[in-house]
Amino acid sequence: MKYHLFALATVFLLGACDARGGSSEAAAADRNWAICIHGGAGVVELTAEQEQAYRKSMRVALDLGRELLADGASALDTVERVVNLLEDDALFNAGRGAVYTAETTHELDASIMDGSTMACGAITGVKTIKNPISLARLVMERSKHVFLSGDGAERFADSTDVQRVENSYFDTPQRLRALQKAMGKDTKGTVGCVVLDQQGNLAAATSTGGMTAKEFGRIGDSPMIGAGCYASNSSCAVSCTGHGEQFIRHTVARDVAAQMEYGGKSLQEAVDHVLQTVLSPGDGGLIAVSKDGDLVAAQNTPGMFRARADASGLLEIKIWADE
């Protein structure tokens, strides 16, 4: 299956509301937990075999989240553990599967936010952290700072027991070539997870290997609270993927939440506005869960790896915009 960027760069929105009837109270009761994951958006070209592998990986990650949430795990623990799993999967541009910089090394970024406390943590440009999202959480919980970069973030990691690896751990030439071919020249990708837990708390996590051949110590939207990651119990949790610069200048994750918080918009309306009006076709996509358990996974690209599930039995795994 093959899709080209502008041929299909129409906004395709998945509204959880479509699949449900009944009053909003009944629907809310059904969804005492909800989860959505993504594995990057863009121009996707996959063989049937690759497509199957991606769907399988997303199912494994989603199932881990479903089990944790059904058992009463916190939103924060769930987004971290699900993203850990996606980071360990070389199919995705995060953790193990991180793309190469212009210097043929790997520099990883991640951010995490707890919507119940507004606590957050983020790192950029780390080179030896097996699971960047876990270091972001340690920054949130054990540092007086929110956002650490490069060598400084590595030194902070030295003071923790976070798992370290050689930078060569992220060398996956065969899979990378396949991924670069699959994702097109301008390879970028991200993984993310947003969760509403049984306690009614929201959390968001975003992790990435950045842009292929990135230069100049570029910081994208993934580690930026408000751009690629945001969570607040007063509105929603959001994780973004796509053309990072666009997501930074339009503070996309915060914008979705602000439209709900100040404008009284539904999650679906807020996401529609950002993807159709604020961003440009082909910029990317996002996943979001509202405080009421509404789930939206949407993009203005031909494809986005995405999956969602909730306590009512919803279970969806999608790649293409038109499925």
Added chain:
Amino acid sequence: MKYHLFALATVFLLGACDARGGSSEAAAADRNWAICIHGGAGVVELTAEQEQAYRKSMRVALDLGRELLADGASALDTVERVVNLLEDDALFNAGRGAVYTAETTHELDASIMDGSTMACGAITGVKTIKNPISLARLVMERSKHVFLSGDGAERFADSTDVQRVENSYFDTPQRLRALQKAMGKDTKGTVGCVVLDQQGNLAAATSTGGMTAKEFGRIGDSPMIGAGCYASNSSCAVSCTGHGEQFIRHTVARDVAAQMEYGGKSLQEAVDHVLQTVLSPGDGGLIAVSKDGDLVAAQNTPGMFRARADASGLLEIKIWADE
């Protein structure tokens, strides 16, 4: 004059609306340009001589902005040139007066945003850039990226004609000791400028030397679009100063704009909400100008170096919360 943190940690808000009568149309016509600057917020302890020096420096910066704007300069040019002047003034923690890191070096951050295009640029952790705000503008205008860090930002600077200095240029031991004493133990500070120009365009700029003795490659709010800097012609331009982590997790600059854009709040109401409800006493302050030329400089600390002016003749320079 000496103020202590919690004794006076009440929110003191300066509303441009207080000083004006007449219809909003008449007021808007009077204010075909407007400017506000800040030089950091916190616990301020100054000798009479120091106080005079700060007031004089703010007057010089404000006068430059007034002249430029009266001559029809763009908002973007004005915020850059005014911040350049504040960066060159060792009284402020930005550029020349940048504080020391834990390694007794200097690492500077800056961000700039053009509200007419939503273009923005930011840098973090640079060591040889005389005027960080000018490099942030070059990132905005000549890089495909928005946010560059550390050595990468320095390499990008190599491709431009931005003015370079040895890191020792930022060594100002005597002034630093005085500043540290003046600002208290937890020295942090920032300079910023927000402008509405005669063409109706908004721009914001924020520049800082970071926190004294900062560790771990800490990134604060100053270079983060949406946290310490934001501008959009659809609402306002904002520059923040204070406890950076708080400004990041509450995406303060974007929050002020979002309340106006989606909630229909006035600039004053939006700023009141952030400083009185969202942030905690002592966190810091911000300056903002709305698309209609309203100017607000407010803080929840005992003092903030701040000054504002507009085409109607307003000209104010203040330090203490209660003046």
